[in-house]
Amino acid sequence: MRIHGLGTLSLVAFAAAGIAIAADAGAASREEIQQRASQIFGVLPAEAVSAENPVTPEKIELGRHLYYEPRISISRKLSCNSCHGLATFGVDNEPTSVGHDGQRGARNSPTVYNAALHFAQFWDGRAPNVEEQAKGPVLNPVEMGMPSPEVVNQRLAEIPGYAPLFAAAFPGEQDPITYDNFAKAVGAFERRLVTPSRFDEFLGGQADALTDAEVAGLAKFMDVGCPTCHMTATIGGQMYQKLGLVHPYESKDLGRYEVTKKDADKYFFKVPSLRNVEKTGPWFHDGSVTTLSQAIELMAWHQLDKKLEPADVQSIETFLKSLTGTPDPDYIAEPGKL
Ligand code: HEC
Numbered sequence: 638m639r640i641h642g643l644g645t646l647s648l649v650a651f652a653a654a655g656i657a658i659a660a661d662a663g664a665a666s667r668e669e670i671q672q673r674a675s676q677i678f679g680v681l682p683a684e685a686v687s688a689e690n691p692v693t694p695e696k697i698e699l700g701r702h703l704y705y706e707p708r709i710s711i712s713r714k715l716s717c718n719s720c721h722g723l724a725t726f727g728v729d730n731e732p733t734s735v736g737h738d739g740q741r742g743a744r745n746s747p748t749v750y751n752a753a754l755h756f757a758q759f760w761d762g763r764a765p766n767v768e769e770q771a772k773g774p775v776l777n778p779v780e781m782g783m784p785s786p787e788v789v790n791q792r793l794a795e796i797p798g799y800a801p802l803f804a805a806a807f808p809g810e811q812d813p814i815t816y817d818n819f820a821k822a823v824g825a826f827e828r829r830l831v832t833p834s835r836f837d838e839f840l841g842g843q844a845d846a847l848t849d850a851e852v853a854g855l856a857k858f859m860d861v862g863c864p865t866c867h868m869t870a871t872i873g874g875q876m877y878q879k880l881g882l883v884h885p886y887e888s889k890d891l892g893r894y895e896v897t898k899k900d901a902d903k904y905f906f907k908v909p910s911l912r913n914v915e916k917t918g919p920w921f922h923d924g925s926v927t928t929l930s931q932a933i934e935l936m937a938w939h940q941l942d943k944k945l946e947p948a949d950v951q952s953i954e955t956f957l958k959s960l961t962g963t964p965d966p967d968y969i970a971e972p973g974k975l
C-alpha cells in the first residue's frame with residue numbers, strides 16, 4: 638500500500654504509533670477515538686439513582702404492574718405502555734400519540750428508556766423527574782383522561798391485588814394507595830429502564846465491539862460537533878437548546894417558552910437522548926421527520942451551520958445505530974393481570 642506523499646519510513650512510523658492509515662489517511666486510531674469518546678460521554682449507570690425515591694424490588698414490582706395498567710385510564714383501555722411500548726423501544730412510532738377517544742396530542746412521545754437519567758422530563762422540561770412526570774399523563778385529557786388523583790386511587794383500591802403490593806412497596810404507611818406512591822412506584826420502575834449497547838462495551842475498552850464503519854461514524858459525530866448538545870452517557874437529555882440555533886427552524890411549538898413564558902426560551906427544547914434513536918422515529922418534537930438521515934442532515938444545518946455530504950450523514954447514521962440496546966426481557970415482561 639502506498640499513500641501519496643508518504644515514504645515507507647513514515648508509513649512504518651505511523652503504524653508504530655498505532656495510527657490507522659488504511660481507510661482514511663490521517664484519521665485517528667481506534668484507541669484515540671475510544672479515549673476521546675470515553676472522556677466526552679463517560680459511563681452509563683445501571684440505574685438513575687434518587688435519594689428521594691430509592692429503588693427497591695417491591696417498588697419495581699408494583700411499578701411494573703402500574704406501568705401496564707389500563708384501568709387507571711378513563712376508558713380502561715390506555716396504559717403507559719400504549720404510548721411507550723416497552724417491546725418497541727419505549728415509543729409508539731407515531732408522529733404524535735393517540736390518547737383518549739382517539740385524540741392526538743401535539744408532541745411525539747419520547748422513549749421511556751434512559752429517560753430517568755435526563756436532567757428534566759418532557760420536551761419542555763416541565764417535570765423535574767420521572768416521579769413528577771408520571772402524574773401528568775394519567776390526568777391529561779388527551780392521554781389517559783382521568784378526572785382527579787382521587788379517582789385514580791379509588792380505581793386502584795377497587796382492584797384487590799394492589800393493596801398488598803402497595804403495602805410491601807411502602808412499608809409502615811397507614812394508607813399506602815396514594816397518587817404520590819403511584820408515581821414513586823412507576824418512577825422506581827423507570828429508573829432501571831437503562832439500555833447499554835455495544836457502544837458502551839467499546840467505551841469500556843472492548844475495542845472490537847464496534848465495526849470500523851461505526852468507529853468512523855463516531856469520530857465524525859464528534860468532529861462535526863454533535864456532542865456539544867448530545868452529551869454525557871445518555872447522549873442528550875442534559876440541557877435545553879434552541880431548535881434552529883444557527884438557521885431558524887419552522888415550528889409552531891414554542892417549547893420551553895410554554896413553561897417559562899420568557900422570550901429567550903422560544904423554540905428551546907430538551908436535547909433528546911440519542912440512545913436507541915434508530916428505533917424511536919419518527920423524529921423531532923412533532924414527529925415530522927421521517928428518516929434518521931434527514932434528522933442528521935437537519936441537525937447539522939440548523940444547529941451547526943454545516944452541510945454534510947451524504948457519505949458523512951450515512952457514516953453518522955451507522956454510528957447512531959450502535960446505540961441501540963437490548964432491554965432485559967424479564968424486567969420488561971408484562972405481569973399477569975391483578
Ligand atoms: C397517550 C399517549 C401517552 C400515554 C398514555 C403516556 N404517555 Fe408519556 N408521553 C407521551 C407524550 C406525547 C410525551 C411528550 C409530551 C411533552 O413533552 O409535552 C410523553 C412524555 C413522557 C416522558 C418524558 C420522557 C422524556 O424524555 O422527556 C416519560 C418519562 C413518560 N412520558 C412516561 C409515561 C408514563 C410513566 C406513563 C403512564 C403513567 C405515560 N408516559 C403515559 C405520551 C403518552
Ligand code: HEC
Pocket residue numbers: 858861862863864865866867877878879880882906907908909910911914917919920921922923929932933936937940941953
Ligand atoms: C445546538 C444543540 C444541538 C446540536 C449541536 C445538535 N443537536 Fe441534535 N437535537 C438538538 C435538539 C434541541 C433536538 C430536539 C429537536 C426538536 O425539538 O424536535 C435535537 C434532536 C436530534 C435528533 C432527533 C431525536 C429524536 O428523538 O427526535 C437527532 C437524530 C439528532 N438531534 C442528532 C444530531 C446530530 C447527528 C448532530 C450533529 C450533526 C446533532 N444532533 C447536533 C440539539 C442539538
